[in-house]
């Protein structure tokens with residue numbers, strides 16, 4: 232992953248990123264950081280790049296031409312137009328989903344403003360994303376760019392060791408992390424919760440999930456609105472359940488998977504609620520009308536599946552009759568979100584993309 236940071240204070244970025252884990256990743260070639268001093272593209276003898284604002288007012292404004300030329304130089308170097316992120320408090324605040332989306336780019340250009348801002352015309356022409364790191368005003372965009380690079384880097388393969396791995400992360404489910412304990416077992420008369428000493432992994436997982444929910448409700452109740460208990464129902468051959476499992480693990484760490492294959496039609500009634508999300512992974516062979524002996528009418532296959540304004544995302548291979556299925560799901564109390572097409576031979580990268588799309592969709596409900 233290559234970061235190009237356009238700034239008047241290159242040292243500020245370099246000193247942060249070339250330290251600790253990101254510094255190690257730069258040394259080992261997993262990240263590259265190039266800082267570009269906007270001043271080098273000054274059009275004046277004095278090397279100045281700012282001027283008074285039209286209409287008056289306090290402060291100075293960065294001129295458009297040096298910023299334009301600095302971005303053009305990056306474009307020429309890499310041979311195409313990259314995503315250009317302008318760090319500004321006048322934007323949506325960065326979150327984990329956006330971080331993971333940005334981590335899928337090969338290059339990112341980060342533009343840091345100073346003074347009262349940057350001439351609007353060059354922003355309109357060159358910037359693809361506006362990002363804030365919080366609802367407060369900093370003296371410039373450099374700290375924001377460093378925060379963004381640090382967060383994005385964690386998702387770049389090779390940056391974290393296995394131990395530091397970002398696979399299971401706070402905020403993955405829009406939930407805060409559960410509390411952690413280490414030795415000693417008793418400290419200041421406080422004992423480590425019993426369940427953690429039990430060795431029973433299912434109970435530990437359940438306890439941690441519960442603590443995550445409690446902590447989120449207490450400290451960040453706003454996040455709970457976008458948090459769903461996710462069930463993945465697969466129907467079709469073995470391939471669909473394998474694919475379902477791969478997607479589910481990328482979307483949530485607390486998901487359930489249920490197989491609705493021919494011989495395993497669910498016998499018990501399942502009613503899903505509003506704060507749940509159904510991921511329905513199907514292939515053509517499981518739909519009536521197909522040649523396959525596994526084909527069963529949807530009414531029969533899902534005769535025990537009901538929703539209660541429950542959002543559902545259909546994930547299917549190209550040829551499934553999606554429209555028909557969505558009509559059926561609506562009649563059963565589900566709220567279909569836009570379906571996702573995905574081949575069963577999907578690469579790891581395609582699965583990550585689908586998982587991200589699913590998360591984005593749930594944040595928009």
Ligand code: ADE
Nearest residue numbers: 318319320363364369375
């Ligand atoms: N520049 C100034 N304040 C900022 C903020 N909150 N986020 C990103 N860039 C900024």
